[in-house]
Amino acid sequence: MTSADITGDVLDVARSLLGWRLRTIFHGERAEVALTEVEAYDGGNDPASHAYRGRTPRNLVMFGPPWHLYVYRAYGIHWCMNVVIGEEGRAAAVLLRGGVPTMGREVMVARRGRKDHLTDGPGKLCQALGVTGEDNGANLLGRGSVRLLEGELPPKIKATPRIGISNAQDRKWRFVASG
DNA sequence: CTATGGATTCGCT
DNA sequence: GCGAATCCATAGA
Secondary structure (H helix, E strand, O other): OOHHHHHHHHHHHHHHHOOOEEEEEEOOEEEEEEEEEEEEEEHHHOOOOOOOOOOOOOOHHHHOOOOEEEEEEEOOOEEEEEEEEOOOOOOEEEEEEEEEEEEOHHHHHHHHOOOOOOOOOHHHHHHHHOOOHHHOOOEOOOOOOEEEEOOOOOOEEEEEOOOOOOOOOOOOOEEEEEO
16 A cells, blocks of 8 residues: 555545534533534644654654544644544544534533634634543543544535645645535 | 744734 | 734754
8 A cells, every 4th residue: 555545544534524523521511513624634744743753742642543532732722633543653633623513502602702603713613612631632432521423424525725834735635514 | 941833713903 | 914812842952
């Protein structure tokens, strides 16, 4: 298998995560979104990835088994979350950038402190769902507080360059549901 | 040890 | 549209 094929796997997984539901249950409060916007990052092969320069304490989770949560702080203020993809050591991940609320809207409104723009950005998504650095490393397929559930692929998907990065902008690895 | 800058958001203009 | 807010992992001395 060529490295291009392996990269294709990460892109395929990222694309197919659209429509899946991300559910959190903290203190008995349930909140859930259907994913509409994701970005693929391909570990050591991807200059835009946190894992590009090798294993560090922060990105350790990315080098672990797939379907775990990698959470990091951006700009000192916001939390952003990724789903680890691929075999252990691959360090590929999918950044969850946005979704639409499907359950627990009131909880999200309370956490966000506003009624609109609840989950239309990576930092907002984490805040609305109550995800923080405490959840770094969480198993998304188990019975923990953060779970990923299979959903239905949206009818149309757009591929665009990734947002907010300075490297590898020629790679259209951002996937957005439309229609 | 210190310096740097980011996978962002919000409020104001 | 523009800039401030704000933390800490990383890199370099």
